[in-house]
Amino acid sequence: MGGKRKADDPDYTVELLWQRDGAEARQGLSLGRIVRAGVELADAEGLAGLSMRKVAERLGFTTMSLYRHVSGREQLIDLMCDAVAGESVGAGDAAERDGWRARLEACAREGWALRRRHPWLAEVRGGRHVPGPNVIACYEQMLAAVAGTGLSPSEVIAVAGLVGRFVDSEALLLAETAETERRSGLSEEEWWGSRDTLFERLNDYPTIARLWEEGGFDQPEDPFEFGLARLLDGIELLIQRYKTSDETGVCVMCGTPVEQPASGRPKAYCSPSCRQRAYRRRRTGQD
Numbered sequence: 001m002g003g004k005r006k007a008d009d010p011d012y013t014v015e016l017l018w019q020r021d022g023a024e025a026r027q028g029l030s031l032g033r034i035v036r037a038g039v040e041l042a043d044a045e046g047l048a049g050l051s052m053r054k055v056a057e058r059l060g061f062t063t064m065s066l067y068r069h070v071s072g073r074e075q076l077i078d079l080m081c082d083a084v085a086g087e088s089v090g091a092g093d094a095a096e097r098d099g100w101r102a103r104l105e106a107c108a109r110e111g112w113a114l115r116r117r118h119p120w121l122a123e124v125r126g127g128r129h130v131p132g133p134n135v136i137a138c139y140e141q142m143l144a145a146v147a148g149t150g151l152s153p154s155e156v157i158a159v160a161g162l163v164g165r166f167v168d169s170e171a172l173l174l175a176e177t178a179e180t181e182r183r184s185g186l187s188e189e190e191w192w193g194s195r196d197t198l199f200e201r202l203n204d205y206p207t208i209a210r211l212w213e214e215g216g217f218d219q220p221e222d223p224f225e226f227g228l229a230r231l232l233d234g235i236e237l238l239i240q241r242y243k244t245s246d247e248t249g250v251c252v253m254c255g256t257p258v259e260q261p262a263s264g265r266p267k268a269y270c271s272p273s274c275r276q277r278a279y280r281r282r283r284t285g286q287d
Contacts, residue, residue: 010130013075017082017132029061031069035079042080042120046179050120052076077124082132084118089137100239101232103145107138108163108228115171119178122171139164149239159235166231170224 016031037058042050052073056063070076088110115121131139142160151159181187203209211217258270269275 013130035083038076038080047120047123078130082134085134088114100146100149107142111167119175122175
């Protein structure tokens with residue numbers, strides 16, 4: 001009964017994530033050893049190959065002995081995620097002079113490198129995995145990279161989430177590809193290279209055929225590099241709009257930047273037409 005409560009209790013997982021592996025390490029089996037063995041197993045076989053039984057066998061103990069330290073597989077995964085996240089802490093700590101883009105890019109690249117080293121991270125799905133101190137520290141770095149850009153608090157959080165999900169989605173595609181290759185015994189190139197019956201039909205699709213003939217599929221863009229650059233470009237455009245608004249002000253009707261006079265009353269509208277629209281709204285009681 002007590003074991004079941006611990007397995008279902010996120011607060012107990014928080015306690016485990018923040019506890020230090022101290023005296024128990026002298027007893028032969030410790031939480032730290034269990035977590036390290038789980039990481040090694042998942043690195044070799046993916047999450048599909050991770051089980052409490054296999055971790056116990058790897059350590060030379062019985063499965064039941066593991067339950068004195070960790071309540072089950074899901075809790076172990078939370079601990080494993082935090083353990084490997086420690087490899088990335090500090091990645092976004094570039095100097096302020098490097099700018100938000102360099103700092104956020106460093107976080108994204110380190111997250112990508114971490115998932116290349118531990119592909120199973122991309123297989124951890126769902127929003128109810130309890131984060132530990134290392135996971136939170138990495139998230140803090142991403143938030144800090146854009147917190148001083150003029151974005152609203154909710155936009156800062158949205159930007160960090162957007163970049164994080166991009167890294168996860170690209171990593172998941174790699175993990176799924178690797179798993180398919182393991183199961184089939186064929187590489188992606190070998191499998192697609194045998195699809196002649198499909199390629200013969202592509203001439204019926206003019207855009208695909210033209211891009212194929214022009215070599216567009218021969219040397220494709222690196223999906224991570226291309227996607228990260230475009231993502232950062234979009235965030236930069238959003239931040240630049242805020243800077244423009246701070247310098248010029250914006251029209252209260254349409255949001256167009258409005259050049260402000262050096263002195264006197266600030267301008268609220270970008271044009272006479274917007275001023276008239278505002279006047280009509282007030283007359284008709286829309287505001």
